[in-house]
Amino acid sequence: MDTTHDSREIYCRRLGHYLTFEYCRAESGPRPCRKILDCWYDKIPIGEYLRENYSPGEIAGIAGPPPAKAATLVDLIERARRRAGDSRPLEPGRE
Amino acid sequence: MTVRMLLNEDEIPRQWYNLAADLPTPLQPPLGPDGNPVTPEMLAPVFPMNLVEQEVSRERWIDIPEEVLDLLYRWRPSPLHRAKYLEAVLDTPARIYYKNESLSPAGSHKPNTAVAQAWYNKQFGVKKLATETGAGQWGSALAFACSLLGLECKVFMVRISFDQKPFRKIMMETWGANCIASPSDQTQAGREILAKHPHTPGSLGIAISEAVEAAVTDPAGETRYSLGSVLNHVVLHQTITGLESKKQLEKFGEKKVDVVIGCAGGGSNFAGLAFPFVLDKINGAEIDIIPVEPFSCPTLTAAPFVYDHGDTAKMTPLLPMFSLGHDFIPPPIHAGGLRYHGMSPLVSQTVVEGLCAPRAIHQIECYESAVLFARTEGIIIAPETSHAVAAAIQEAKKAKEEGKEKVIIFNLSGHGLMDLTGYQKYFDEELFDYALPEEDLQRSLKALEGLPKPSLAKTGRW
Structure with a gap:
């Protein structure tokens, strides 16, 4: 992994404080933050950086459209249930 | 001159305003992981x-x-200030107002x-x-x-x-x-x-x-x-700020508002002030309504390339989406859907319709504006709020150039007393408005370029 830009700082709109590129490039486990392209496009050659350090699938994952908030929540509900051993599908009306 | 307009408790708005009722193009329900609409x-x-x-x-x-109002009375109605000290320094014919949401117990509109x-x-x-x-x-x-x-x-x-x-x-x-x-x-x-x-x-x-x-x-x-933030009911609750502001502007003697400004992150503080004015605009009023965001890391304004790739990847093809740069991109089966990173769909839709005109401002101009605001109006504002102040100053200067007595209002969404690091960096000259050389930028973009850019259906009224 290229660490050239790791110490560069940016104000994170999502978290509300300063952090470094090192955080942005690995925010989501080994994957970068979804906003890495938005936030760094005018500071470093981020397109090149991503292409050289991540697979096309990983790049597609972060460049792809994020789900709507409500859809994210439904997905998280289902994941939480699966982790808790509740395998029933989420159905309208069932809490 | 009155510089701070208060409302009594019995003057507080007793209803929230829901823009979803008046959007020219109704929002589409988001789709769940299975591709079907998310039901309530x-x-x-x-x-x-x-x-x-x-x-x-x-x-x-x-x-x-009534019970919610009773909770809100701890800090509401919040004052609407006339920024006359800032106006004087700017030597502008504009009258600048700000809704002071920094006075809540937690220090923001939240x-x-x-x-x-x-x-x-x-x-x-x-x-x-x-x-x-x-x-x-x-x-x-x-x-x-x-x-x-x-x-x-x-x-x-x-x-x-x-x-x-x-x-x-x-x-x-x-x-x-x-x-x-x-x-x-x-x-x-x-x-x-x-x-x-x-x-x-x-x-x-x-x-x-x-x-x-x-x-x-x-x-x-x-x-x-x-x-x-983001969700419709959150935005709804924030509209009390805009509704109070309209009453206060009337008490100030203002008949018309020319410019409404708010910083746009998830969209709720901007929407809270702006949506009651968006209703006026839908009904024919001429108002410039401006969500403001950082030039770096924009969500609403012209920026990257990136989102045009979401389509190509086909990673989440059933989700509402849009393209940041040029034309908005609704997949055929979801016309009207949008894709803003973490942005309220209601705010996104007002941008698509042209009811709001987003603006991006560089961080150094924002901090210059924040410091000027602190040294005139006295309040040390949150980093996010500085975008709204910077845009208000831009508009006040524009009014001066045009020789117009514009009425400008913005949302002072929070104080910055817990977020002084940015000010320190500004004073230490550690902040930079980055500018990647054009050839580097183009090369970077080329590494990601890909897909066709569909256009978005809208009414075209604004």
């Missing part, structure tokens, strides 16, 4: 149905319960929805709320709200923020909340992450997973989740 009932594990009903409501006006959400949850029988937070602005607002209503509050705070922003954690604890660094060992989601990455700094995504899990897996079924 599917959100019931995390939200009480009274809030879910607000989320999907198309009623124009929604009554604010409690406007926090207390409403806490109240509706309590009405539904919920005993505990869980949420996630970054620097802690939302977490502290919800902690405050829960303390008023006797609800337990658990806040999953992203580890890196937990370590960097200890004072907000103390605020939450002072209001009785349980603030935990995320990932934590209190959820399965957190434990799984910690097992793989023991030293992870965490992320909002992980913290949300933990908060949702806390709500969904509570064996007593007495926990729900709370969100501080």
Whole structure:
């Protein structure tokens, strides 16, 4: 992994404080933050950086459209249930 | 001259305004993981149905319960200030007003929805709320709200923020909340992450997973989740700021507003002030309504390339989406849907329709404006708020150039007393408005370029 830009700082709109590129490039486990392209496009050659350090699938994952908030929540509900051993599908009306 | 217009408690708006009732192009329901529309009932594990009903409501006006008003009276109605000291320095013919939301107990606009959400949850029988937070602005607002209503509050705070922003954690604890660094060992989601990455700094995504899990897996079924931005019911609760402002402007003697400004992150503070004026614009008023964001990391304004790739990747082809750069991109089966990173769909739709005209401003201009504001009006504003102040100053200077007596109003969404690091960096000249050389930028973009750019259907009235 290229660490050239790791110490560069940016104000994170999502978290509300300063952090470094090192955080942005690995925010989501080994994957970068979804906003890495938005936030760094005018500071470093981020397109090149991503292409050289991540697979096309990983790049597609972060460049792809994020789900709507409500859809994210439904997905998280289902994941939480699966982790808790509740395998029933989420159905309208069932809490 | 009156510089601060107050309203009595009995003058507070008694209904919230719901723009969804008046949008020229109705919002499409989001799609769930299975590709089918998310139904209100599917959100019931995390939200009480009274809030879910607000989320999907198309009623124009929604009554604010008296009990919620009683909670809001602790700091509302908030004052509307005439920024005459700033005007004098700018030597502008414009009259600048700002809605001061920094006076809430938590120091921002966030409690406007926090207390409403806490109240509706309590009405539904919920005993505990869980949420996630970054620097802690939302977490502290919800902690405050829960303390008023006797609800337990658990806040999953992203580890890196937990370590960097200890004072907000103390605020939450002072209001009785349980603030935990995320990932934590209190959820399965957190434990799984910690097992793989023991030293992870965490992320909002992980913290949300933990908060949702806390709500969904509570064996007593007495926990729900709370969100501080983006969703329709959150935006709805914030409209009290715009509705109060209209009454206060009238008391100031203003007959017409020319420019409405708010900083746009998730969209709720901007929408809260702006949407009542958007209604006026839909009904024919000529108003420039401006959501402002950082030039770096824009969401609404022209920027990258990036989003045009979402289509190509086909990773989530059924989700509403849009293209940042040029034309908006609705997939054929979801015309009208949008894709803004973390932005309220209602705000996004006003931009697409042309009801709002987003603007991006560089950070140094924002801090210059924030410092000028502090040295004239006296308030040290939050970094996000500085974007609104910078845009107001731009508009005031423009009014001077044009020789017009414009009326400008912006939302002072929060104070910056807990966020002084940026000011320090500004004074130490550590901030830079980056400008990647054009050839480097083009090369970078080329590395990502790809797909066709569909266009978005809209009414074309604005």
